[in-house]
Amino acid sequence: MTLEDLNEVAEKELARQQALKNRVLYCSAAGCVSCGSEATRDAFKASLKEKGLEKEIEVIGSGCMGLCGEGPLVKIASDDTLYQNVDEDAAQKIVRQHLLDGKKVENNALDPANPFFSSQLKIVLENFGRINAERIEEYIAVDGYEALAKALTEMKPDEVIDEIRKSGLRGRGGAGYPTGLKWGIVRKAASDQKYVICNADEGDPGAFMDRSVLEGDPHRILEGMAIAAYAVGANQGYIYIRAEYPLAIERLRLAIKQAERLGLLGNRIFESQFNFRIDLRIGAGAFVCGEETALIRSIEGRRGSPKPRPPYPSEKGLFGAPTLLNNVETYANVAPIINRGSAWFAAIGTPKSTGTKVFALAGKIKNTGLIEVPMGIPLRTVIFDIGGGTPEGTEFKAAQTGGPSGGCIPNDHLDLPVDYESLATVGSIMGSGGMIVMDSESKMVDVAKYFMEFCADESCGKCVPCRVGTKHIYLLLDKISKGNATADDVALLEELCEMVKDTSLCGLGQSAPNPVLSTLRFFRHEYEELLKPVETYIPSDVHE
Amino acid sequence: MKPKVATVWLGGCSGCHMSFLDMDERLIELADKIELVYSPIADVKHFPKDVDVALVEGAVSNVENEEMARIIRRSSKFVLSFGDCATTGNVTAMRNQFSPDEIMHRAYVELADGDPTIPSEFTTIAKLLPQAKPLHEIIKVDAFLHGCPPTPDQIWFAISELLAGRTPELPNVYLRYG
Amino acid sequence: MAILTLTINGEQVSGKDDESLLQIARQHDIHIPTLCHLDGLSDVGACRLCLVEIEGQSKLFPACTTKPQEGMVVHTDTERLKRHRRTIVELLASEGNHQCAVCVVNNHCELQDLAYEVGLQYVRFPYLYPKKELDATHKSFVLDRNRCVLCTRCVRVCHEVEGAHTWDIAGRGIDCTIIADMNQPWGTSPSCTSCGKCVRVCPTGALFEKGQTVAEMEKQRDFLKYIVTARTKREWVAEATEE
Numbered sequence: 027m028t029l030e031d032l033n034e035v036a037e038k039e040l041a042r043q044q045a046l047k048n049r050v051l052y053c054s055a056a057g058c059v060s061c062g063s064e065a066t067r068d069a070f071k072a073s074l075k076e077k078g079l080e081k082e083i084e085v086i087g088s089g090c091m092g093l094c095g096e097g098p099l100v101k102i103a104s105d106d107t108l109y110q111n112v113d114e115d116a117a118q119k120i121v122r123q124h125l126l127d128g129k130k131v132e133n134n135a136l137d138p139a140n141p142f143f144s145s146q147l148k149i150v151l152e153n154f155g156r157i158n159a160e161r162i163e164e165y166i167a168v169d170g171y172e173a174l175a176k177a178l179t180e181m182k183p184d185e186v187i188d189e190i191r192k193s194g195l196r197g198r199g200g201a202g203y204p205t206g207l208k209w210g211i212v213r214k215a216a217s218d219q220k221y222v223i224c225n226a227d228e229g230d231p232g233a234f235m236d237r238s239v240l241e242g243d244p245h246r247i248l249e250g251m252a253i254a255a256y257a258v259g260a261n262q263g264y265i266y267i268r269a270e271y272p273l274a275i276e277r278l279r280l281a282i283k284q285a286e287r288l289g290l291l292g293n294r295i296f297e298s299q300f301n302f303r304i305d306l307r308i309g310a311g312a313f314v315c316g317e318e319t320a321l322i323r324s325i326e327g328r329r330g331s332p333k334p335r336p337p338y339p340s341e342k343g344l345f346g347a348p349t350l351l352n353n354v355e356t357y358a359n360v361a362p363i364i365n366r367g368s369a370w371f372a373a374i375g376t377p378k379s380t381g382t383k384v385f386a387l388a389g390k391i392k393n394t395g396l397i398e399v400p401m402g403i404p405l406r407t408v409i410f411d412i413g414g415g416t417p418e419g420t421e422f423k424a425a426q427t428g429g430p431s432g433g434c435i436p437n438d439h440l441d442l443p444v445d446y447e448s449l450a451t452v453g454s455i456m457g458s459g460g461m462i463v464m465d466s467e468s469k470m471v472d473v474a475k476y477f478m479e480f481c482a483d484e485s486c487g488k489c490v491p492c493r494v495g496t497k498h499i500y501l502l503l504d505k506i507s508k509g510n511a512t513a514d515d516v517a518l519l520e521e522l523c524e525m526v527k528d529t530s531l532c533g534l535g536q537s538a539p540n541p542v543l544s545t546l547r548f549f550r551h552e553y554e555e556l557l558k559p560v561e562t563y564i565p566s567d568v569h570e
Numbered sequence: 571m572k573p574k575v576a577t578v579w580l581g582g583c584s585g586c587h588m589s590f591l592d593m594d595e596r597l598i599e600l601a602d603k604i605e606l607v608y609s610p611i612a613d614v615k616h617f618p619k620d621v622d623v624a625l626v627e628g629a630v631s632n633v634e635n636e637e638m639a640r641i642i643r644r645s646s647k648f649v650l651s652f653g654d655c656a657t658t659g660n661v662t663a664m665r666n667q668f669s670p671d672e673i674m675h676r677a678y679v680e681l682a683d684g685d686p687t688i689p690s691e692f693t694t695i696a697k698l699l700p701q702a703k704p705l706h707e708i709i710k711v712d713a714f715l716h717g718c719p720p721t722p723d724q725i726w727f728a729i730s731e732l733l734a735g736r737t738p739e740l741p742n743v744y745l746r747y748g
Numbered sequence: 749m750a751i752l753t754l755t756i757n758g759e760q761v762s763g764k765d766d767e768s769l770l771q772i773a774r775q776h777d778i779h780i781p782t783l784c785h786l787d788g789l790s791d792v793g794a795c796r797l798c799l800v801e802i803e804g805q806s807k808l809f810p811a812c813t814t815k816p817q818e819g820m821v822v823h824t825d826t827e828r829l830k831r832h833r834r835t836i837v838e839l840l841a842s843e844g845n846h847q848c849a850v851c852v853v854n855n856h857c858e859l860q861d862l863a864y865e866v867g868l869q870y871v872r873f874p875y876l877y878p879k880k881e882l883d884a885t886h887k888s889f890v891l892d893r894n895r896c897v898l899c900t901r902c903v904r905v906c907h908e909v910e911g912a913h914t915w916d917i918a919g920r921g922i923d924c925t926i927i928a929d930m931n932q933p934w935g936t937s938p939s940c941t942s943c944g945k946c947v948r949v950c951p952t953g954a955l956f957e958k959g960q961t962v963a964e965m966e967k968q969r970d971f972l973k974y975i976v977t978a979r980t981k982r983e984w985v986a987e988a989t990e991e
Contacts, residue, residue: 312920329917334793334813487898487917487924489794494839497922498873514710518872525835528808528828529796560710564644566619657870659877660847666877667845707874714870718849745864748848748855748963 027289028297029175032166035288039167047082048125049103051155052112054087055094055241056273057234057395062113063087063098069117070100074125083125089154089242093142094395101155108155109134141411142393147374147400149382150358153243159277162284165245171290173364177253178298181364186257187213190360192368194380199225199316199353200431200457201533202379202446208350211340212258215348220260222251223325223344223351226267226274227309227316230429231480232388233460236354238396239384240267240274243358244281248291248304250357253364255302258350263304266321269311278306313484317532318343318351320486331486332532353458355384375401379445383459389426390416390465399444406440409463420465424548428457430477430484431537433544434470453544455537470549471556474542475503481538492535495526499542506553512560516553520546573622573733576608577652578642580635581662581702582628584610586653589719590625593726603733619645623732625652625715629662630708634696643709650728650738654718654747656705661718663702670698713738717746754820763816770798770811773824780824781833781865783840783858784899785812786949788972790908795899797833797862800824808832834866842873843922845880845894851953854963858951859897880925885935888958889947891926896954898924902946909975914940926954945972 043049052058052067070085091099096110100120107130109120116134123129138144148154157164165171177186191206212220224247228236240247251263267275282304285291293301307325314320315330322344324330343349359381363371372380379401385408388394392414399408409415409425416422424434427444433454435442442448446456464473482496502519505511523539523546530536546553579587587610593600607621608614617638624646630636642649654660665673679686689695705711715728715738724744731738750765756778763772768791773780783795793810800811803821811824823829840859848854880893903915903926914937918927928937947955948967956965977985 314920334810336815482921485921487919487921488792489796490836490839491796493898493921493924494843495835497876498839498842501874521831522835522873525832529799529832529836531793531796561640561643562710563647566645651870654849658841658846659875660849663875663877664845664847664850667879701877704870704875706870711870716869745867745869747860747863748851 027295029172029179032171032175035163035166036169039163042163043167046084047079050083050085050120050125051088051101051103051158052085053089053091053097053099053155054159055090055238056271057090057094057238058097058099059273061097063100065114066098066100066112066117069114070121073118073121077121077126079121079125086158087160088157089151089159090238090396091155092146092151092395092397093136093393095393096136096395106138108136108138110136141407142397142414145403145407145412146398147382148398149362149371149374150239150246150355150384151242151396151398152362153246154238157243159242159244160280162245162281162288162290165243169365170245170361171249173361174249174252174256174290175296177256177364178296178300183213183257183259186253186364189368190257190363193359193363193371194368194375194378195356195359195363195371196379196446197353198355198359198383198458200428200455202456205352205356208340208352209254209257211338212260212348212350215341217348219262219345219347220258221344221347221349222255222258222260222263223321223349224251224263224265224357225316225318225321225351225353226265226271227321228271228354228458229268229313229316229484230431230458230460231477232386232462233429233458234386235384235396235459237271237274239354239358240271241277244274244277245285246361247278247354247357248281248285250360251304252291252295252302253360254350254352254357256300258348260350261301261303263302264307264325264344265304266307266309266315266325268309268315275306275308282306312486313480314486314532314534317534319532321351322349331488332534334531355459376443376445378447379456383444383456385459385461387413387461387463389462390420390468391463392417401445402443404440405435405442405444408444408461409440413463416463416465420467422463423466423468424464424470426454426462426464426473426541427460428455428537428540429460430480431455431533431540432457432460433540434464434473434548435544436548453540453547455540469507470545470552471503471507474545475500475507477541478503478538481534485535485538489529489531489535491526491529492531492538495522495530496535496538498522499526499539503542506556509556509558511557513554513557514560516546516557572603572605574607574618574620575604575623575625575729576617576621576642576646577606577610577625578608578617578627578638579610580626580628580638580656580705581631582653582655583661584627585719586625586627586655587611589653589717589722590725593722596722596726600729604729617641617645621646623648623650623729625650626656626705627652629655629659629702630699630705631662631665631702632696632698636699636708639705639708648712648732649705649709650732651705651711651714653720654716657714657716658747659702659704663704666701670700673698716744718748720744752816752818752820754816754818754822756822757824765816767816768812769800769809769814769816769822772816773811773822778824780811781862782812783862783897783951784901786901786905786969786972788909788976789901789904789949792900792904795836795897797836799829799832801826801829830866834868837862837866837868838871838873840897841868841871842875843878844896845877846952850962851895852956852960852962852965853953853967856963856966857953876922878922883928883934884958885933886937886940886942887935888942889934889944890956890958891928891934892954892956893925894954895952896926897952898926899951901949901951902926902955905945905949905972909972910941910943910945912939912941912943915946948972 195205196202320330320332728738791812798811799808801823883891907913
């Protein structure tokens with residue numbers, strides 16, 4: 027495969043698409059599939075066949091189109107009309123009215139001027155609703171693998187790293203470590219063998235960003251990993267993905283096979299000296315395996331439990347070799363940065379948090395779904411313009427970011443810009459992108475209890491503070507929520523939270539108390555309302 | 571007026587009280603200094619009011635223990651958790667691995683010498699709590715005396731401190747479990 | 749190998765760059781409490797008792813797995829560390845079923861010693877009273893999981909020194925438990941060599957010899973140093989770390 031070959035594949039695919047009369051892109055991500063998008067697809071196909079249009083109009087599955095709460099979603103390629111709630115009847119109507127007569131079906135059509143769409147900026151999700159995730163040709167037709175070709179044929183590894191560094195890209199898995207810096211460390215590590223790993227063990231409750239990216243645009247991840255491998259000097263990559271994502275696994279398998287067939291993975295890629303292979307490793311459902319050292323042990327075939335750092339994986343990782351470990355969304359940003367340049371990327375967002383961030387909006391909010399916004403966007407815009415606010419008759423109370431490791435952000439901080447540093451100032455974290463909205467009906471002690479139950483359940487059990495401490499935090503919260511606790515219990519709760527945070531071995535334990543500490547900070551009165559007085563000595567002259 | 575002291579026997583083996591009696595001749599000295607207002611070794615029906623110090627042996631194991639613990643707390647200025655069962659649950663809490671029904675069946679049916687019958691909770695014995703608990707999980711406790719049982723020296727030290735008006739912060743020489 | 753100078757609790761000490769802070773501290777008679785650490789076994793940093801403060805770092809570091817750096821200023825006994833250590837011992841006490849009064853290692857137990865060291869007057873958290881299984885199927889030894897603190901010394905000594913890897917951990921979080929081979933009765937384990945090393949390294953009464961009753965069992969753990977030195981230096985002496 028050469029650059030010319032790649033362009034030929036792209037041209038051939040574009041020609042094929044132009045020869046068609048139209049394209050119907052139905053959402054084939056897990057959310058829409060679960061509300062019946064496959065039946066919608068069949069209805070379109072049947073209806074088109076009936077009209078004799080099955081050769082001229084193709085019906086294809088595409089990535090998540092965002093408004094998951096209103097699925098199945100369908101896009102008509104010729105004029106970019108997006109339809110919501112497309113059941114079988116609506117599908118037939120769209121074929122009759124829109125595809126045959128060119129008139130929109132107003133009942134189902136979404137307004138593109140709606141702030142849900144207009145406030146977003148798509149880089150990671152740019153191909154969603156544009157390409158068929160199961161055909162490499164379509165990815166290549168939208169400039170796919172061009173960044174890899176550019177890196178391999180025009181750039182030295184150090185130049186690639188420099189470009190990533192200048193873009194200001196930071197790890198999208200949660201901690202926000204500068205990506206270019208990490209790549210530089212792995213590049214410098216002296217070793218004959220290095221590895222590149224993609225962390226696709228997305229496990230936060232309510233989060234489905236990485237799953238959507240893998241389902242909707244798997245080649246983008248392979249390309250990002252290949253560029254990273256070239257930059258750091260690795261020849262083997264692993265994608266560690268949870269078994270609960272069967273569709274993403276299926277699409278990744280297909281994508282790897284397609285890329286290998288075209289020589290985009292394998293030996294001497296783009297006729298360079300660079301060889302790179304990617305294998306999948308399927309997780310067995312432990313949340314802690316999203317922690318990098320536990321993930322590495324799991325790939326090695328051992329019990330997924332974390333170990334103390336240093337040494338960091340970038341020095342001594344998989345099988346003892348220097349290992350680059352990034353999250354799905356981080357890799358998804360690599361190809362666009364190489365294609366369009368670091369200056370373009372660095373201009374998006376804020377100076378310290380560049381680019382965009384994908385969020386999974388969930389909870390008490392009108393528009394639940396997958397969104398991508400520039401960093402630094404006010405939280406208010408995300409919740410009220412894009413999310414449409416809380417359901418009728420309720421008021422916004424708090425937004426929870428960062429999942430079980432994050433915190434709750436109350437009303438007074440709605441104008442907070444969404445970036446790494448600002449979220450940290452209110453005791454939350456960016457996290458991997460889960461955003462759960464709570465309204466006036468939500469009880470904050472119960473919210474904290476829910477997350478703590480999750481953390482206690484997912485603790486690997488290796489270190490004492492996390493294994494036993496999270497259990498006791500949960501029990502204390504349970505006691506408080508049931509009205510059996512005193513002020514002494516709240517003091518003990520706070521002390522234990524600080525202790526677990528201070529002493530746990532890995533990030534899971536260190537961040538587990540965050541939901542409790544942040545609700546105590548902003549909603550302490552909700553705890554105090556549930557307390558009862560301490561029973562103690564009553565002098566006999568006071569006895570009834 | 572001499573300080574009013576009570577000693578109580580909840581879910582324990584009475585070993586802590588035995589150790590109390592093992593203070594031997596020091597008991598005579600103690601009798602001059604305190605008024606023993608309630609104890610398994612004194613014939614008093616109801617726990618009195620305004621007790622200065624209550625020594626509570628045993629875990630809280632049944633509904634009667636639980637009610638008694640609350641009475642003790644309301645009526646006592648200082649509650650001392652007396653021995654390992656009161657402090658940790660200890661041997662009394664070993665039954666927590668089983669349900670109260672299993673325990674009653676084991677004790678009164680499987681191991682019965684004569685007539686295997688589970689006694690009615692309303693007539694002869696108090697109903698077991700789901701789990702035996704250390705005293706401080708039920709009421710607020712002011713200090714702890716460890717050991718199974720605590721030694722006479724430990725008990726003497728604790729009481730002497732209390733009589734001197736100090737909270738007995740037991741030095742580590744007296745900190746011993748088991 | 750380089751010799752480094754660092755400060756521990758205000759005292760200037762020197763150590764080798766491949767030693768741990770714990771080794772260096774102990775060579776200078778500076779006591780740091782430990783539980784999962786045992787000389788002769790690899791370190792896992794799991795019990796968190798040996799956490800120390802390093803000036804200029806907000807995080808705490810386990811002395812057993814942290815390497816020294818030139819000029820490092822370490823504190824091993826601050827109020828913050830003492831408070832955390834006490835809580836760790838409380839958490840361990842609440843997690844199992846530790847009835848010292850009826851335990852084979854009463855008065856010879858590392859958990860008990862730790863409770864005394866941190867001055868544990870009582871446990872502020874509710875005791876969990878878990879229902880854990882006892883395995884008495886082995887001809888010579890018993891595993892009573894009620895007394896296990898999950899330090900994994902048995903797992904490591906079996907894997908690293910005996911080479912049998914009979915023991916491992918199953919489950920997660922509070923439900924973690926030590927298992928033999930494929931989670932089967934110890935007495936049926938085909939890999940166990942009945943060497944008894946696991947029994948000797950166990951810090952509590954979780955692993956003990958049959959025929960021992962309350963407070964009878966004292967464990968000798970020095971044997972490990974002899975074995976490790978014999979392997980590495982072909983000498984039957986205890987000092988594994990000295991030149």
